[in-house]
Structure formats: structure tokens, C-alpha cells
Amino acid sequence: MTELPLIGEAVAVAAQPRLAGARIGVVTFPGTLDDRDAARAVRLAGGTAVELWHGDSQLGDVDAVIIPGGFSYGDYLRAGAIARFAPLMSKIIDAANSDAKLPVLGICNGFQILTESHLLPGSMIKNDHLKFLCRDQVLRVENSNTAWTLDYEAGQEITIPLKNQDGQYIADEKTLDALEAEGRVVFRYVGFNPNGSRRDIAGISNAAGNVVGLMPHPEHAVEPGFGPESLDGIGGSDTDGLGFFTSVLNKIVGGDK
Amino acid sequence: MTTETTKKFNIDTVENAAKTPDTELPWAELGLKRNEFDEIVKVLGRRPTGAELAMYSVMWSEHCSYKSSKNHLRQFGQKVTEEMKKDMLVGIGENAGVTNLGDGWAVTFKIESHNSPSFVEPYQGAATGIGGIVRDIISMGARPVAVMDPLRFGAIDHPDTARVMHGAVAGIGGYGNSLGLPNIGGEMVFDSVYQGNPLVNALAVGVMRHEDIRLANASGKGNKVVLFGARTGGDGIGGASVLASESFDDTKPSKRPAVQVGDPFAEKVLIECCLELFKGSLVEGIQDLGAAGISCATSELASNGDGGMQVELTSVLLRDPTLTPGEILMSESQERMMAVVTPENVEAFEAVMDKWAVEYSWLGEVTDTGRLIITWEGDVIVDVDPRTVAHDGPVYDRPFARPEWQDAVQADTFTGSVQDAGRPASPASLAAAVTELVASPNMCSKSWITNQYDRYVGGNTSMAFPDDAGVVRVDEETGLGVALATDANGRYTYLDPYHGAQLALAEAYRNVATAGAIPMAVSDCLNFGSPEDPDVMWQLAEAIRGLSDACMVLGIPVTGGNVSLYNQTGTTPIHPSPVVAVLGKLDDVARRTPSGWREDGQAIYLLGTTAAELDGSEWANMRGHLGGQPPKVDLEAERALGEILINASRDGMIDSAHDLSEGGLAAALVESSLRYGVGARIALQDVMDRDGVDLFTALFSESQGRAVVGVPRSEEVRFTDMCTARGFAHTRIGVVDAASGTLEINGVESLSLDALRDAHEGTLPKYFG
Secondary structure: OOOOOOOOOOOOOOOOHHHHOOEEEEEEOOOEOOHHHHHHHHHHOOOEEEEEEOOOOOOOOOOEEEEOOEOHHHHOOOOOOOHHHOHHHHHHHHHHHOOOOOOEEEEOHHHHHHHHOOOOOOEEEOOOOOOOEEEEEEEEEOOOOOOOOOOOOOOOEEEEEEEEOOOEEEOOHHHHHHHHHOOOEEEEEOOOOOOOOHHHEEEEEOOOOOEEEEOOOHHHOOOOOOOOHHHOOOOOOOOOOHHHHHHHHHHHHOOOO | OOOOHHHHEOOOOHHHHHHOOOOOOOOOOOOOOHHHHHHHHHHHOOOOOHHHHHHHHHHOOHHHHOOOOHHHHHHHHHOOOHHHHOOEEEOEOEOOEEEEEEOOEEEEEEEEEOHHHHHHOHHHHHHHHHHHHHHHHHHOOOEEEEEEEEEEEOOOOOHHHHHHHHHHHHHHHHHHHHHOOOEEEEEEEEOHHHOOOOEEEEEEEEEEEHHHOOOOOOOOOOOEEEEEEOOEOOOOOHHHHHHHHHEOOOOOOOOOOOOOOOOHHHHHHHHHHHHHHHHOOOOOEEEEOEOEHHHHHHHHHHHHOOOEEEEEHHHOOEOOOOOOHHHHHHOOOOOEEEEEEOHHHHHHHHHHHHHOOOOEEEEEEEEOOOOEEEEEOOEEEEEEOHHHHHOOOOOOOOOOOOOOOHHHHHHOOOOOOHHHOOOOOOHHHHHHHHHHHHHOOOOOOOHHHHOOOOOOOOOOEEEOOOOOOEEEEOOOOOOOEEEEEEEOOHHHHHHOHHHHHHHHHHHHHHHHHHOOOEEEEEEEEEEOOOOOOHHHHHHHHHHHHHHHHHHHHHOOOEEEEEEEOOOEEOOEEOOOEEEEEEEEEEOOHHHOOOOOOOOOOOEEEEEOOOOOOOOOOHHHHHOOOOOOOOOOOOHHHHHHHHHHHHHHHHOOOOOEEEEOOOOHHHHHHHHHHHHHOOEEEEOOHHHHHHHOOOHHHHHHOOOOOOEEEEEOHHHHHHHHHHHHHOOOOEEEEEEEEOOOOEEEEOOEEEEEHHHHHHHHHHHHHHHHO
16 A cells, blocks of 8 residues: 555554554445545554455455445446456455455445355345435444454444445345344344334344444444534444444454454 | 448538538527528638537537626626635636645536426436536546535425426436435525426535646647547437438437436446546546537637647447437537547556446547548548637627516515515414424425435545535545535525625525635526526626625635526526535634534524515515515625634634524524534524514524524633624524423424424425325
8 A cells, every 4th residue: 555545535544553464455346435435444443454456366465355335336237246246256255255264344335245245145125215315323233243343242332324225135034034043133223224124134244253244334433523423522422333443453463352 | 230331321521511502501400590600601611511510509509608698707707806816726617617725735616507407307317417517527637525416496396396306316316326426415495486497506526636637628739539438329419310411311219318318337437537547647638528528528628729639530439320420529428538648648548448447439639730620431521620619609798688577576575565464473473483484395404305315425524414514524634624505595686686696605605604614716507597588688697797796805706607598487487596606615624613502501692683684585485475675785794704603613612603594593593403403592682672673583584694603601702702803793692402302482482392303304205205
């Protein structure tokens, strides 16, 4: 990352030397939108963000991967359906399934790509109200043992932005029952189900807990003054999403957690 | 597809045109007037070819040439002081103006209309409106960072309004969200004058380093001209199909959509691809393709550069191989850019295109002949001086006169009118009036719309709707950022175009200052009826005169904009609607002032004075009255108020600020309470005594130059001292009451925040689902 940043990118690096050695790759597909935001979140959490290009044939030297939000390939055909075939995705799938269990986080469109890749079960269809919806969403962390939720308490409620058109999580009953039984429902919508997702599911993990996908956007709740605006200054925290990134960084450097 | 293009068209070459001077051409069908066609013949010294006629007809259209407004628009360039110019890096005339932000940063912004396409096909019309304005911003070398959308629809309960509203909002969201641009604000107005002619305006803002500024010109003989992005198709051709004489293939599709169809994914890729080109300094000049497509891009690039260009039109990649040369020249297919590249950079340019999988084709090169030559398989079909196409179009001094009805309208004041009967005075009726106001179509919560837009993407949105201005961070190290607001009031401008336009500017200026930003520049979208109607032409002339005069007083220049005329249904024009956008600067966006109260016990102050000004107000509108004089304009007071709000923000003297505009103090108090669900106790006796108004007037008057602010107890003395020193009226009207869950106003029955919220937020879902 010696390159000069493009306009608007973060250049400030948080002083967290302990975590700075952890390298988190952020994948950019054509149509990816929240890649700079995910990279900023990694930096604010103290880690080093590494740009990854969908067309690359090697994953390179990264300790974890974030597949950010956006509209890869315009969501044409079906959200995530084309991105799933990118050369880099086959490397990510292999690394996630390997013994090393590469931590992978899919946010929004990234979650859709992970289900299309069969790293996670189920699928997302259009919101039940058929509109794009952007709101500050309360989630309950149901499982704090995944690579991306170690810094949360089980049962903790957090508020992060949600913004999507195709966010309704669906799976057959058998799959849903299995996810529940195995503790793989990682996040649930609280108070309001914004899209008709089955069993209020906002995010899930694979069996090993290294791959997590969710529709809401933790990377948009990492910096005071730029997070969920409804909470700004009235008692709530607008940086509830930071824990995703510190969780994986601490795990990588072998922190206490 | 066969390659027998020569067989498909009866190509009208320049040689042929010279030989057949008497060939009838469909100039009238293409929208040209007789005198304009004669002028083209005079310029060329012969009849134009079909392709030349196509180019002139689109470039000399009202939309591209500003032929009716040009003589008036000059004032924006003339009424400018040296002081106003000091931060202007690029002025009017380029794709968008550029303003210096300091620290090596520059910002560019522009507002444009996409009105009639949005009525015909609301989704695509609104979507491509966003697409077009964003390409204008990229063309300047900037990374687009946010969009805004001022919208005006017909009556909320008219059956057709839902069609336009649903389509336009979904189109803006569908396109803007897919580009990764936060939507940080806009406007929403319902009025039956916009029933057959909604106004869908779009604003985009972009940022860049000074050295990255790019201009639309083609310089350097031998440099290559390239067209890249989406392929050229038959969309948006409009009248070009009347050039049927060019074609003898009657199997081609006869009806083509006049509205362009957008592909936001293609645009997103185009943005990233262009930024990579800029970063590598791989283009000499660049121009987006919008209205008039290749006609506009080639003629503008050539005339702004060394003056010559040679282009082979069959090199254009087509979506529809049956397109005639004229159609290719006029096509408004979206997501296309034209650039000028030196021969040394060709390879690097192609590598960037390949990386982003963007299609491109080399069309020709820059020449020093002073001529724009376009060939079709080598035969010359266009040979013109590009200036005559791009800049020397007709200019009209349209007759204008103050309408005969204007005096009668201005004499018909609301107070004492039939509609004013039963004006609320009791505590119960005033409470009902406040609730009715905040639930009314124009004052209700816009969250049904704004929740369909992504306001977070980019991670730099510091403030967005419903705060007074949208605020975006530009530099993450220093917190440097910009604030933007757009405003217009068609009713005020109808009552008095000169002052109405000034009020639009004053409100946008006030909104930016309320956010704590220093106003720096103006962009305007002038939406009016037919300039051929002297009444409308007078409105346009007055509005431009008013706006340019006010810019001088406020010391902020117009850096760009757009004029949209012929907005009318039959002979009934819309209200004159100059939409004014003001851009301001914040040294640190962390200092921005939000509109809602948060902290219990803080003092609430009303800044400015209140007069009995109900003409043209939301209250009068709710009662079905439109007449009288709009609120008085006092630009010096606006400036003084702005300075107080900016200094108070910078020095931490206020925690909230909300400007007073439509709906007056009543609307501001409710909005500041509902922002964070924090109530207040208010007493207006001091205001009523000082200004000599009753409680109803204090609440519903729309007097200008006012704001409500929340002041921490520790800052009260310092704040009031500052207001006193500046001689600006300020009155403590209450305190923030976090526990009550109510808005208590002396003389008005208690208003529960839950009930106010239900009323405020229930309106749009009730009509639009």
C-alpha cells in the first residue's frame, strides 16, 4: 500500500502497532461501492488494509478477507451471481475451507456473493416491501464466538446502518433449523425486521465460524460523527461496528480474547 | 450483421449537398425555425448535409444553446467583484464551475434538470438525470462524492402523482445508490402547477486536487480522439428519426424511445476508469456525452481547443447497426465519454480500459485546420467550423413584459381573505393547526423518500436530510468538508419573480450557514415555462436579475447551472421555479451544527424578527390561497445571521440550529423536537411584544432571516454578547426538555412528540404506500 490514495480515501492510520501487522484484504469487483469504507474500518481498528482485485489469480499475503458491499456487476442476473465466478473468489473459497480457515466477512453484496459461492447457505431475495431501504438498524449478536464477533458479548445489541434492495434472507426450514441448532445465526434484527428475512436473521456463519455474512454494514459505524446518525450525541454509540474489525485483528495477532 | 453499410444509407455527403442545393430538408421537424435554417445555409455557404442539419438542430436547441436566456444569463458573469472571483478556479461555461477549498483541494458542483423525460418515463428520466450530472462532475477531473435531488410533483392526491413520484424516487435511488454516491438532501414540493410537468432536478458535487482539474478541449495536432463507455444506441434521439430521407431501409424499428435508458453499473465502472485515467495523466481533454451526444462532444472539444478535429463516424461502436449518421450524431445514449489522448499514451489508455472492461473506439484525431470534419467510410458528411455549432448559435432577445395579472395577484393578500376565515386563536385550535401544518404534503417528513437513498456510502457523510444542509467530508486528515443546500419557492417567485429568486438564494445561503459552513458558490437550475410567452419571459428575466443582484450582495458567485424552459401544460406554465444550490465550506466537519435539540436544559433562542408575512406561506397554501407579496428580502440581515451562525458553530457556542423558512417557527420547533425525539418548553410573549404580532403570526409567518438555535448554558452569555455586539435581534424563547416527550408552547395545547411524529411521518406512506 505504498501507492498514493485516490481522492477521498483515508490516509490517517490509527496508532495500534500491536495490530498493524495484521493484513486484511478488501476485494473490489466492478460495481463494488463500500470497499474504501471497509478499508477505512480496518485502519481505524488498527490493522492494515490491502486492496484485492477480483481478477487477481492469487490471494497474496493476507490474514483475512472482507468482501464489501455494493452492486457487483450491477446485480444483473442476480445479486452476487456473476462476482462468484471471479478468479479471486475461487482462491478465497479454497482458503476459507482450508485447515487454516481464513476469516472471511461478507457485507451486504459480499454476503450475497458468499451465498452464491456456497460458503454460506440460503439466499437473499428482494425486500418484502420491494423498496431500497436505508436505516439505522438494531441487531442482536447471537454468537460471539465467530472470528468476526469475538469482541462482542452474546446477546449484546448493536446499531449499525442497513441499506439494500435485496436483503430478505431465505432458506428452507431444514437449513434454518440447522443454523439455529448449530448456533450459526450470528445476528438477528431487533425491534423491526426491515426486509422480511426468515426468523429475523441478519447474518450467519459457516460451521467453523471463520466465514460470516450479514446484510447490515458494520463498516459504516466505526467513526464518531459518521455512524448511525440517529444516535449521534444522544447517548447511543455510533461506532458499534468497530468490534467486527477488532475481533478479527485480535484473533490474528493472538490477543487475549 | 452484414457489413454492407454502404448499401443501407443514401449518404448525403458535403459534395452532394453542394451539387443539390434545392433538396428539401426537414429542418422544421427538427425544431429549427426558418431564420435559423437560413443562418445555417449562410454559415456553410451551401445547404447543410443531413448529418450537419442533425448537429445544428440539436446544438441550436434551447436546451443546448440557451438562445432565449443567454442575454440575461450574462449578468451572472458581469455582476461579479474581484473578491467573489478569488476562490473561483473555473467559472461558468465549462461542464461545471470549480471552487478553491484551500489546502490544495477544489470542489465542483452543478445542478441540472431532467424534467420532461421524468414525466414521460419517471424511472429512467430521473435515473439518467443523476447519470448526466455525475458525468459533468467527472469531466472536470473530480471524484463525485454526493448527490441531491430537488423534486416538484403535482397534487399529492392526484392519481398520476403516485406514478411520477414512485418512478422518479426509485430511479434516483436505483441509479445513485448503485454509483456509491450518498444522497445528502434535496426538496419535495407538491403543487398542482407541476401536474403535467414535474420538476426533477439533480445536483452532484465532486472533489479533486487542484492539479487534477480537467477541461473539455481538444488540443495538440495529431492527438487521438477516443469514445469510450457504453455503445451508441437509438435511445434519446427524439426528432432525429425525421431524417428518414437518409435511409431506404424500411425494416428498421420506426419508433424509438425519446427517453434515454440508464445503466448505473456502466457509469460506476466509468467513474473508476476515468479517475484512473486522471491519476495517470492519460487524457489531454475530456467531455461527457449528454444532450446532443457526439454532436456536442466533438464540436465543443474542437472549438475549445486548437479548433480542428477529424472523425470517422463508422468507427463508433453501435448497439443498433441500423442507425443512420444523423442518428449516431444525435443519440443521447448514456454512460459515454469522449477524450483526447496523445499518441504516447494510447497504450496506457487502452490498458486502463481493459482493466475495467470498458469498450472504446478510436474515432480520429485533433487537427489544426479549424474545421470539424466527420466522414462516413471516408466520404465527408460534415465539414463545419465547430464554433458555429457549439457557440455561435442564435441568440434571441425575446419580448417580455410584466403580466397584466401581476398587480391583481399582488393586491390579493391573505389576511382578511375568504380563506383566512376562522384563523386559529384558541390553544386547542393552534395545536391542531401546528399538527395540520407538519402533516401537510409540503411540510411532512420526507423519510419515505430519503430512506430509499443510501446516505452512508463513502463513509464521509457528516450530515444529511433532514438537517438544513448536507455535509460531506473532503479531507480525512483535517476534517475539511463542504455543505450543500438547494432551495426554491415557486409561490414566492410567482408573486414576485425578482424577490422570489432572491428568497431562494437567501434560504439556501441560510441553510448552509445554519450548518456552520461559510457559503462560497452558487449553482442554479432555472425551471420556467415557455420563453415565447412574454409573461414567462418577464418572470425569467426578473428572476435572473434578482438572483444576480443578490449574489453581489452576499458575495458569492454563480459558477454554473442550467436553464429548463417550456415547462408547461398547454398554455399554462409552472410557477417560475429557480432552484438555487449554495455550496459552503467547513474547516472541520466535526464542527457542523445539526438541526435537532439533544441536551436537556439548553436555552433555545430565536434569531431575527417576525412580521405579519403570510402571503405565499405554507399556511395560506394549505387554505388554498395564493396572492399578495412574498416575505421581505433583507440580504444584509441574511449575511449578519449567517456570520453569527458560522462563528457560533466554530467557537462551540451553539449545539443545534435550524433555519426558519416554509412553515415558519411552528415547523422549525416541531422539526427540531422530532429530530432526536427531544422536546422543549417555549414561550413567545417576548417575541410577540417586541415585534407586535399575535401568537398565530409568531408561529406561522414566514419572515426571512431567522433561525432557532440551542445554546449550552455555559455559552449563553458569550452567545448573547455576540448577537448584541452585532446588533442582531435575539430572544430566549425556551429550554430543551428531554424528559417531557412533549413540545409545550405557551398558549398552545400541549403537543406530544409521539402524536406529532405520527402526523409528520404518516403523510407520504398514506399516499404512496
